[in-house]
Amino acid sequence: xxxxxxxxxxxxxxxxxxxxxxxxxxxxxxxxxxxxxxxxxxxxxxxxxxxxxxxxxxxxxxxxxxxxxxxxxxxxxxxxxxxxxxxxxxxxxxxxxxxxxxxxxxxxxxxxxxxxxxxxxxxxxxxxxxxxxxxxxxxxxxxxxxxxxxxxxxxxxxxxxxxxxxxxxxxxxxxxxxxxxxxxxxxxxxxxxxxxxxxxxxxxxxxxxxxxxxxxxxxxxxxxxxxxxxxxxxxxxxxxxxxxxxxxxxxxxxxxxxxxxxxxxxxxxxxxxxxxxxxx
Amino acid sequence: xxxxxxxxxxxxxxxxxxxxxxxxxxxxxxxxxxxxxxxxxxxxxxxxxxxxxxxxxxxxxxxxxxxxxxxxxxxxxxxxxxxxxxxxxxxxxxxxxxxxxxxxxxxxxxxxxxxxxxxxxxxxxxxxxxxxxxxxxxxxxxxxxxxxxxxxxxxxxxxxxxxxxxxxxxxxxxxxxxxxxxxxxxxxxxxxxxxxxxxxxxxxxxxxxxxxxxxxxxxxxxxxxxxxxxxxxxxxxxxxxxxxxxxxxxxxxxxxxxxxxxxxxxxxxxxxxxxxxxxxxxxxxxxxxxxxxxxxxxxxxxxxxxxxxxxxxxxxxxxxxxxxxxxxxxxxxxxxxxxxxxxxxxxxxxxxxxxxxxxxxxxxxxxxxxxxxxxxxxxxxxxxxxxxxxxxx
Ligand SMILES: Nc1ncnc2c1ncn2[C@@H]1O[C@H](COP(=O)(O)OP(=O)(O)OP(=O)(O)O)[C@@H](O)[C@H]1O
Ligand SMILES: [Mg+2]
Numbered sequence: 001x002x003x004x005x006x007x008x009x010x011x012x013x014x015x016x017x018x019x020x021x022x023x024x025x026x027x028x029x030x031x032x033x034x035x036x037x038x039x040x041x042x043x044x045x046x047x048x049x050x051x052x053x054x055x056x057x058x059x060x061x062x063x064x065x066x067x068x069x070x071x072x073x074x075x076x077x078x079x080x081x082x083x084x085x086x087x088x089x090x091x092x093x094x095x096x097x098x099x100x101x102x103x104x105x106x107x108x109x110x111x112x113x114x115x116x117x118x119x120x121x122x123x124x125x126x127x128x129x130x131x132x133x134x135x136x137x138x139x140x141x142x143x144x145x146x147x148x149x150x151x152x153x154x155x156x157x158x159x160x161x162x163x164x165x166x167x168x169x170x171x172x173x174x175x176x177x178x179x180x181x182x183x184x185x186x187x188x189x190x191x192x193x194x195x196x197x198x199x200x201x202x203x204x205x206x207x208x209x210x211x212x213x214x215x216x217x218x219x220x221x222x223x224x225x226x227x228x229x230x231x232x233x234x235x236x237x238x239x240x241x242x243x244x245x246x247x248x249x250x251x252x253x254x255x256x257x258x259x260x261x262x263x264x265x266x267x268x269x270x271x272x273x274x275x276x277x278x279x280x
Numbered sequence: 281x282x283x284x285x286x287x288x289x290x291x292x293x294x295x296x297x298x299x300x301x302x303x304x305x306x307x308x309x310x311x312x313x314x315x316x317x318x319x320x321x322x323x324x325x326x327x328x329x330x331x332x333x334x335x336x337x338x339x340x341x342x343x344x345x346x347x348x349x350x351x352x353x354x355x356x357x358x359x360x361x362x363x364x365x366x367x368x369x370x371x372x373x374x375x376x377x378x379x380x381x382x383x384x385x386x387x388x389x390x391x392x393x394x395x396x397x398x399x400x401x402x403x404x405x406x407x408x409x410x411x412x413x414x415x416x417x418x419x420x421x422x423x424x425x426x427x428x429x430x431x432x433x434x435x436x437x438x439x440x441x442x443x444x445x446x447x448x449x450x451x452x453x454x455x456x457x458x459x460x461x462x463x464x465x466x467x468x469x470x471x472x473x474x475x476x477x478x479x480x481x482x483x484x485x486x487x488x489x490x491x492x493x494x495x496x497x498x499x500x501x502x503x504x505x506x507x508x509x510x511x512x513x514x515x516x517x518x519x520x521x522x523x524x525x526x527x528x529x530x531x532x533x534x535x536x537x538x539x540x541x542x543x544x545x546x547x548x549x550x551x552x553x554x555x556x557x558x559x560x561x562x563x564x565x566x567x568x569x570x571x572x573x574x575x576x577x578x579x580x581x582x583x584x585x586x587x588x589x590x591x592x593x594x595x596x597x598x599x600x601x602x603x604x605x606x607x608x609x610x611x612x613x614x615x616x617x618x619x620x621x622x623x624x625x626x627x628x629x630x631x632x633x634x635x636x637x638x639x640x641x642x643x644x645x646x647x648x649x650x651x652x653x654x655x656x657x658x659x660x661x662x663x664x665x666x667x668x669x670x671x672x673x
Contacts, residue, residue: 167366172331
């Protein structure tokens with residue numbers, strides 16, 4: 001018993017050590033940015049991890065100008081709209097792929113895989129030209145459309161895996177109980193696919209929120225520039241001043257929605273929601 | 281309540297598999313019909329076509345006289361109980377049972393009273409607010425039944441509803457299904473694999489093989505008058521013994537000795553124009569330990585002597601297995617039956633004669649035994665196509 005106890009304690013300690021290393025390794029850059037965002041201009045490059053003088057000046061600065069607030073609104077709007085549309089379209093496509101046999105199904109899956117594999121940088125110039133022609137350049141739809149395109153393969157894959165997990169018979173049962181196909185989908189399939197839908201929503205949202213490439217190439221003004229792109233345009237109060245402090249503060253601020261988004265949806269991702277449907 | 285008619289209903293799957301072929305069944309209002317047959321014979325397909333979950337390739341399905349081929353499942357007003365129960369895991373028992381009523385836009389008060397009524401019948405009242413995942417198999421099964429009965433549909437379809445339960449629970453549920461059906465008087469089509477369910481539950485049994493209806497009749501009728509070798513072997517447990525035999529002017533040469541046929545059997549065989557080589561079938565329960573027979577009674581039958589290979593004492597009766605010298609009869613039908621029975625069946629199926637003896641029999645393994653049987657119980661089958669040559673239906 002004593003020996004067994006010692007073994008588990010030893011094991012626990014080892015695991016704890018590994019955990020700490022991983023967490024520190026992953027979080028250190030983040031913490032460093034947090035630390036930078038609280039430093040004043042004078043102490044910015046002193047190399048101290050813990051700021052010697054705490055200041056909220058950087059935060060006050062970024063919220064004082066439209067340079068940050070407007071991109072923040074753009075980011076939120078564009079990411080949420082793109083996520084919504086991508087998830088809804090993805091749900092329909094994934095359902096069809098998981099449940100129906102139709103001609104060209106393999107082709108559809110193949111093409112969506114192809115889109116996911118395409119190097120995005122190679123599409124930036126054509127997209128730029130197309131959007132200029134169509135008048136989409138530097139507008140919200142100009143970003144929402146490519147985001148949906150590139151998020152869809154991801155959404156379809158994750159969602160079809162979840163749909164495949166839902167027993168076919170539940171849908172047949174719903175039909176027998178008098179549901180139309182639409183009712184069966186809304187009242188039986190969709191609630192059961194909810195964990196998958198939320199997981200997908202999180203992934204797609206993060207993808208849209210963090211995108212820099214399209215944001216920098218397909219926007220030119222604050223009309224549609226998102227935060228990652230706007231950050232690169234940050235300047236200090238004078239041209240020669242280093243904007244590190246304000247960039248750090250902005251980086252911290254834009255991480256918050258993602259954390260909130262994940263925390264909010266995580267509670268809905270209840271594993272094993274389908275247990276009890278069939279015999280078991 | 282409804283009358284369901286299948287008129288030459290055929291199902292060919294898109295991949296070309298012919299699952300059901302020209303099925304003709306007339307199910308009367310309130311009748312309890314059982315579909316049985318080996319695995320893959322098209323039972324579920326037939327049921328799904330009645331339900332509307334599978335399209336009918338050709339033929340006509342009529343519910344209450346009206347063609348229903350093109351009706352959506354929801355417009356057929358038929359409830360189905362699935363083998364896997366298919367309960368909605370995100371809903372409580374109450375919500376599961378209320379679901380069909382809610383879809384039918386029934387008002388809250390009625391939903392409440394109907395669900396509670398059904399729950400009371402099925403003894404689920406104290407579980408109404410639990411989730412299916414927290415219920416036992418038997419309880420889940422009852423919820424599935426409850427969901428079917430709440431809306432008083434025209435008919436129930438059940439696809440092996442008890443096969444996921446253990447033997448004891450299955451016995452209990454079998455009784456309650458039967459009681460429930462009688463109480464509600466709803467037309468029911470019930471698919472099963474289980475001998476006992478097939479024999480005890482239904483008013484009529486439909487035996488299917490390879491998508492083709494073999495015979496339809498009351499359980500007792502199928503047992504007494506099987507139309508062919510397949511039905512004879514499928515109905516009854518342990519199944520009928522089959523031996524090759526030769527008909528020679530009124531007597532039958534079999535591995536069990538030469539048997540003088542009774543007038544009844546001989547007349548039937550003659551009327552059916554029986555060939556010389558036939559397959560003789562006799563059920564295990566039609567044998568008896570000769571030592572237990574009264575002399576007068578014994579005279580009316582035939583007796584053979586053989587060594588008991590295996591003896592199984594079941595308490596109320598004994599099963600004695602004998603090996604016969606010659607090869608046992610084999611036909612395509614018999615091979616299929618043996619394959620379907622699988623390894624779970626009694627030892628030596630297909631290579632031995634099974635007899636059911638009284639518990640008081642003194643039979644011992646390895647010892648010779650005089651076994652008596654009644655030649656009037658013998659049924660003769662045509663080895664070429666399996667037809668019962670002594671059919672007197
Ligand atoms: N979707 C399908 N596509 C093609 N063939 C199918 C399909 N479903 C069933 N079949 C074939 O149709 C035949 C009948 O299948 P069905 O499921 O009706 O059998 P069953 O009698 O219910 O068998 P079991 O007792 O094993 O449930 C089988 O040979 C099967 O292979
Ligand atoms: Mg089946």
